Amino acid sequence: MIFSETPLRGVFMVDPQPQRDDRGFFARTWCAREFAAQGLSTQFVQCSVSFNDAAGTLRGLHYQSSPHAEAKLVRCTRGAIYDVVVDLRPHSPTLSRWFAVELTARDLRMLYLPPGCAHGFLTLADDSEVSYQMSQAYQPCASRGVRWNDPALGIRWPRSVRVISDRDATLPLLDEACAAEAAGRSHALEAPR
Secondary structure, three states: OEEEEOOOOOOEEEEOOOEEEOOEEEOOOOOHHHHHHOOOOOOOOEEEEEEEOOOOEEEEEEEEOOOOOOOEEEEEEEOEEEEEEEEOOOOOOOOOOEEEEEEEOOOOOEEEEOOOEEEEEEEOOOOEEEEEEEOOOOOHHHEEEOOOOOOOOOOOOOOOOOEOOHHHHOOOOHHHHHHHHHHOOOOOOOOOO
């Protein structure tokens, strides 16, 4: 696997290296030894899949608060998505900055997010499926989010949003979420991701 740094400290693109022959190819998408050599989490305790019927479906921006903050390894296994990560780590030099990349089933690329980052995506094709590996089990009491179209973030989404849950459409703005966390108030989300 090839690990490439992104502009956000601790966020990596991970590219499998397919071995091709006349049958097709074989590629490793996870290796604890290779992730550990990069200083990345090697303990994934939960895997999930998200299927999305229509292009223009937005999910996010979600994260879990400490002490349940989670690292994620995200891969598009069908279709295509515009995948976004927002740095919410209080002492990070890239706090409140975002990074986005197109992930497709054909390119096999993955995005690794360290704990303390919010994640979301917009589907670019109908019938898109996304696979996640997480370092922490889902904890409803720690489930948080920030609004996808917060002007303070200025995320440039590549197409219009056609489908979004009521919950995701009304997530708090970044400033509101940060103030609530600092004050110890919960903006816990009540529905699964």
